[in-house]
Each structure stands twice: as C-alpha cells, then as structure tokens.
Amino acid sequence: MNQMESMALLLKNLRQTAPLIHCITNHISINDCANAVLALGARPIMAEHPDEAAEITGHAQALVLNLGNISASRMEAMRRSACAAGKTGIPIVLDPAGVGCSPLRRAFFAELAGIASFSIIRANSSELRALCSGDSTTDGVDVAADDKITRSTAKQQARWVVEAARRFHCVASASGEVDIVSDGQSCWFLSNGDPMLGQITGTGCMSSALAGACCAGGQPLEAAVTAAALMGICGEQAAAETRARGRGSGTFHAALLDALSTISSEALAQNLHMEGASL
Numbered sequence: 538m539n540q541m542e543s544m545a546l547l548l549k550n551l552r553q554t555a556p557l558i559h560c561i562t563n564h565i566s567i568n569d570c571a572n573a574v575l576a577l578g579a580r581p582i583m584a585e586h587p588d589e590a591a592e593i594t595g596h597a598q599a600l601v602l603n604l605g606n607i608s609a610s611r612m613e614a615m616r617r618s619a620c621a622a623g624k625t626g627i628p629i630v631l632d633p634a635g636v637g638c639s640p641l642r643r644a645f646f647a648e649l650a651g652i653a654s655f656s657i658i659r660a661n662s663s664e665l666r667a668l669c670s671g672d673s674t675t676d677g678v679d680v681a682a683d684d685k686i687t688r689s690t691a692k693q694q695a696r697w698v699v700e701a702a703r704r705f706h707c708v709a710s711a712s713g714e715v716d717i718v719s720d721g722q723s724c725w726f727l728s729n730g731d732p733m734l735g736q737i738t739g740t741g742c743m744s745s746a747l748a749g750a751c752c753a754g755g756q757p758l759e760a761a762v763t764a765a766a767l768m769g770i771c772g773e774q775a776a777a778e779t780r781a782r783g784r785g786s787g788t789f790h791a792a793l794l795d796a797l798s799t800i801s802s803e804a805l806a807q808n809l810h811m812e813g814a815s816l
C-alpha cells in the first residue's frame with residue numbers, strides 16, 4: 538500500500554469506528570480541538586477532573602495531552618491518564634506547548650515521559666529544541682525567529698525532529714512553513730500550509746488533537762503525517778476562501794473548520810506536497 542492509500546484507509550477507519558479521543562488540553566483552544574476531532578468523524582471528550590481522568594482514558598482509543606496553560610489540577614489528571622493509557626496500551630500524543638517557558642513545564646514533561654511512552658510528540662521547533670537540548674529559545678507558545686522551519690531551514694531544523702524521535706522513542710512532528718515528521722529512521726517534509734494558520738491561536742493544538750484522532754485509525758508515523766497534511770491543506774483552502782472574500786482571521790477560523798469537516802481523501806492526495814528522506 539502506498540502512502541496515499543494508507544492515509545485514505547486511516548481516514549475511512551476513523552469515520553467507520555468513531556473512536557473516543559480523550560483530550561486534556563488548555564482552555565484557549567479546547568473548543569477548536571474538540572471540533573477538529575469531530576470533523577474527522579472521531580468523538581472528542583475533554584475531561585480533566587483528576588478523579589475521573591483515568592476511568593475516562595480507560596474507555597478511550599487515544600489520549601492527547603497538551604501542556605499549554607497548565608494548571609495543578611490538569612497536571613494531576615495528566616499523570617493519572619498517562620498511567621491508565623500505559624496500562625491499556627492506547628496511543629498518547631503529547632503537545633509540549635510552551636515547554637521552554639518555565640522549569641515547571643520542563644520538569645513535568647520529564648515526569649510524564651517517565652510514566653508512559655508517547656506515540657507522537659507534536660510541537661513547534663522551539664519546543665522540540667527545548668526538549669532535546671534543555672535550551673529555552675522562546676518565552677511564549679510560539680516559535681522563536683531563529684528556530685522557524687522555512688523552505689530554506691527545513692533540512693537544518695530536521696536535526697531536532699530526528700533527535701526528539703530517537704531520544705523519546707516516538708514519532709516527532711514539528712510544524713512551520715514546512716512540517717517535518719520523523720520516526721528516527723525516516724524523515725518527511727510537508728510543504729503545505731499558509732501563514733494565516735499562524736495568525737489564529739490554537740492551530741498547533743488542533744494539529745495535535747488531529748494526530749490523536751489519526752492515531753486511533755492507524756500507526757503513529759502515518760497518523761502524524763496525515764494530521765500535518767490535513768492541517769496544511771485545509772489551511773490552504775481556508776486561506777484561499779478568506780482572501781477571495783477580502784476577509785481576515787475570523788472568516789479564516791470558520792473556513793478552517795469547514796475545510797477540515799469536508800475534505801476528502803482524494804483532495805488530500807491531490808494537494809499534498811511531501812518529500813521523504815531516509816536517514
């Protein structure tokens with residue numbers, strides 16, 4: 538089966554099985570993440586009370602943990618859910634949002650990595666760099682100017698993605714003008730997307746939620762590639778619609794959800810710009 542066929546099968550699986558995706562995520566983009574998961578035909582549940590988190594994870598087919606706007610209560614829910622996911626063997630997608638911002642988040646990431654293994658870490662490249670090197674290059678949830686993945690820096694930035702995949706024994710996915718996905722042995726460069734994706738908050742969080750849903754329909758590498766492809770191509774469609782109407786971020790936000798909920802496997806295959814490299 539080629540890559541397009543496996544992406545199509547993954548999306549078909551999702552629609553047929555409607556897996557339950559447990560997300561413990563920040564409140565800035567929680568609604569967008571739930572809608573992104575729904576758009577693929579999966580069922581989101583955004584439960585974060587520590588006393589019910591493990592039980593809810595026990596019923597889920599994938600767990601998404603996002604460190605953005607972290608709170609003590611959500612940290613405890615994540616510990617318990619990560620433990621439950623480890624027991625049932627469901628995939629965990631980790632979004633280390635803002636991990637360079639504070640020692641608290643860095644220590645908590647290390648603690649979670651000790652509790653369970655991640656299937657996918659999806660982040661921007663400053664976050665992946667902070668996880669690999671311990672260096673913090675940014676004080677926000679956005680990527681630092683020097684770490685941006687562009688067409689000209691992609692090959693160089695791939696180093697952090699490959700290193701994260703090897704160090705944490707998972708698939709690592711970094712976003713930017715070019716998205717880079719690696720399992721430590723191969724590396725994929727996806728050049729879909731539009732700068733408008735960076736002008737509304739939460740598109741990285743949504744990509745992580747999509748990766749969680751995709752993990753419930755296929756293997757981590759193809760799930761991470763499919764999620765990045767969906768966000769990039771749907772971002773292009775939404776940006777074209779927004780510009781054609783002479784509108785801005787509000788219209789783009791709605792158009793992105795329109796695109797995610799209507800995109801077909803054929804459109805995904807036709808519009809994908811991806812190249813691979815073996816390491």
Ligand SMILES: Nc1ncnc2c1ncn2[C@@H]1O[C@H](COP(=O)(O)OP(=O)(O)O)[C@@H](O)[C@H]1O
Binds near residue numbers: 731732733744
């Ligand atoms: N300049 C850009 N051109 C095209 N796509 C982009 C650009 N910046 C971000 N994206 C896309 O926006 C989404 C969110 O990525 P990013 O903003 O890097 O994540 P985060 O919000 O976690 O920092 C990804 O799908 C990424 O491909």
Ligand SMILES: Cc1ncsc1CCOP(=O)(O)O
Binds near residue numbers: 563606635
């Ligand atoms: C603004 C903000 N503050 C804490 S989490 C968050 C959302 C980050 O979303 P993304 O990483 O998808 O841009």
Ligand SMILES: [Mg+2]
Binds near residue numbers: 634635660661678
């Ligand atoms: Mg982010």
